[in-house]
Amino acid sequence: MNTPIEQFDDGAEQIPPSDEVRAGEYVLGVLDADGRRSAQARIANESGFAALVHEWEQRFSGWLMGAPVVTPGAHVWPRIRSRLGWSPVASARPGVWNSVAFWRGAALLATAASVAAIMIGLQSPGPVAPPVPAVVQAPAAVVQPAPVAEEAAARPVTVLARDDGNAGWIARIDTATGKLLMVPVPSPADAQGRVNELWLIPDGQAPLSLGFVSNEKAHTIVMPASVRQALAIGGTLAVTLEPEQGIPHAAPSGPIVAKGGIQQI
Amino acid sequence: MAELDVMDHDAVAALLAQVANGDQGAFASLYESTSGRLLGICLRVLSDRAEAEDVLQEVYVTVWNKASNFDAGRARAMTWLGTIARNRAIDRLRALPAPYSRASIEIAEATPDLGPTPAAHAEIADDRIRLNVCLDKLEPRRQVLIRTAFFEGATYEELASRSGSPLGSIKSWIRRGLMQLRACLEQ
Numbered sequence: 001m002n003t004p005i006e007q008f009d010d011g012a013e014q015i016p017p018s019d020e021v022r023a024g025e026y027v028l029g030v031l032d033a034d035g036r037r038s039a040q041a042r043i044a045n046e047s048g049f050a051a052l053v054h055e056w057e058q059r060f061s062g063w064l065m066g067a068p069v070v071t072p073g074a075h076v077w078p079r080i081r082s083r084l085g086w087s088p089v090a091s092a093r094p095g096v097w098n099s100v101a102f103w104r105g106a107a108l109l110a111t112a113a114s115v116a117a118i119m120i121g122l123q124s125p126g127p128v129a130p131p132v133p134a135v136v137q138a139p140a141a142v143v144q145p146a147p148v149a150e151e152a153a154a155r156p157v158t159v160l161a162r163d164d165g166n167a168g169w170i171a172r173i174d175t176a177t178g179k180l181l182m183v184p185v186p187s188p189a190d191a192q193g194r195v196n197e198l199w200l201i202p203d204g205q206a207p208l209s210l211g212f213v214s215n216e217k218a219h220t221i222v223m224p225a226s227v228r229q230a231l232a233i234g235g236t237l238a239v240t241l242e243p244e245q246g247i248p249h250a251a252p253s254g255p256i257v258a259k260g261g262i263q264q265i
Numbered sequence: 266m267a268e269l270d271v272m273d274h275d276a277v278a279a280l281l282a283q284v285a286n287g288d289q290g291a292f293a294s295l296y297e298s299t300s301g302r303l304l305g306i307c308l309r310v311l312s313d314r315a316e317a318e319d320v321l322q323e324v325y326v327t328v329w330n331k332a333s334n335f336d337a338g339r340a341r342a343m344t345w346l347g348t349i350a351r352n353r354a355i356d357r358l359r360a361l362p363a364p365y366s367r368a369s370i371e372i373a374e375a376t377p378d379l380g381p382t383p384a385a386h387a388e389i390a391d392d393r394i395r396l397n398v399c400l401d402k403l404e405p406r407r408q409v410l411i412r413t414a415f416f417e418g419a420t421y422e423e424l425a426s427r428s429g430s431p432l433g434s435i436k437s438w439i440r441r442g443l444m445q446l447r448a449c450l451e452q
Binding site: 017021025029031032033059061062064067069071073076077079080083086165166167170 | 279304355397417418420446
């Protein structure tokens with residue numbers, strides 16, 4: 001026996017739901033296959049509806065991210081590569097990014113978590129200029145984030161691009177603490193046993209060593225006072241291959257493997 | 266496993282930006298750092314491991330092809346990835362030939378503890394706390410239905426059959442629950 005409330009509830013089914021509700025239903029996951037298909041078609045074609053769906057996705061993101069971490073089987077990654085038409089085995093060694101220390105270190109510096117916006121500018125690095133330290137063609141513009149309240153602490157980054165245009169490292173300079181976070185895109189070690197040394201090249205001046213930088217793990221580098229004073233927009237961060245002995249060196253002697261112009265600090 | 270609980274949206278966003286440029290090394294890194302979480306998301310909806318891992322492959326193919334669609338100004342990177350995984354998993358669930366039967370839902374009882382595990386990242390935890398606080402303000406049956414729908418990807422029809430309630434009532438409770446949630450979250 002229905003209560004009056006129940007009857008009212010039953011009647012509500014007859015009224016087509018508003019777009020707001022429909023978007024919520026889609027994100028909640030209650031629509032059947034047909035319902036999902038029509039909602040997905042609307043997302044693709046109606047920006048207003050897509051925006052409503054996006055809002056619901058943000059509302060439920062706390063639950064989404066509460067899912068446990070379950071390591072996939074070893075067969076999954078080669079199959080993804082095959083589906084993309086690549087060879088199943090890569091030359092890259094993704095395992096190094098498993099490092100707990102790396103992610104903890106990165107997380108520590110990324111205090112204002114959704115720094116989201118800072119990366120917008122990274123999407124289109126242009127060709128990299130030949131390795132001439134004093135005349136720098138910046139590989140990537142860094143776009144100041146749109147003013148979003150929680151991103152107030154967003155910090156710009158500098159991409160150090162390799163000669164092929166791919167990122168070698170991403171650097172985040174924190175002038176407040178005098179620290180530099182270096183996040184590498186993992187690369188093989190030098191066959192000749194040399195190591196990567198990071199340099200700040202102030203505009204038109206000689207390079208200053210910042211010491212060793214890892215090709216595998218993100219880490220922070222505390223900038224010496226001399227480097228902090230020389231740090232300015234227009235300078236360049238560059239990585240060279242150097243003998244491990246004697247780091248930090250007074251001047252670079254090996255080839256530049258990656259570099260990027262500092263466009264914002 | 267919690268140690269691989271990568272919640273650094275910043276680092277993930279940086280990798281996505283490189284993936285959008287066609288950087289395969291960055292893509293491998295992205296997979297290493299996010300695939301565990303995304304498989305967990307798939308497994309909540311698809312309890313079958315093989316199905317979930319197959320969906321995970323689709324997800325990363327999509328991520329490779331669509332990374333340039335990621336807009337760091339609109340969404341956090343892990344949320345963007347997780348949403349793709351969840352949608353793919355639900356689509357797969359709907360496509361499976363015979364929906365396996367799942368436990369009945371007792372909507373008269375108090376809310377069961379279906380809550381997610383604690384997260385390492387305070388910001389995510391904040392989002393979840395806000396959502397949970399707002400959910401707690403709904404009447405219990407709406408809470409149960411909304412949780413079950415979200416965590417299991419259950420359709421209206423399935424919720425009706427599992428709870429023994431009329432389809433119309435289920436729809437109405439959930440729709441009103443959604444609007445109450447929205448109002449609460451936007452306060």
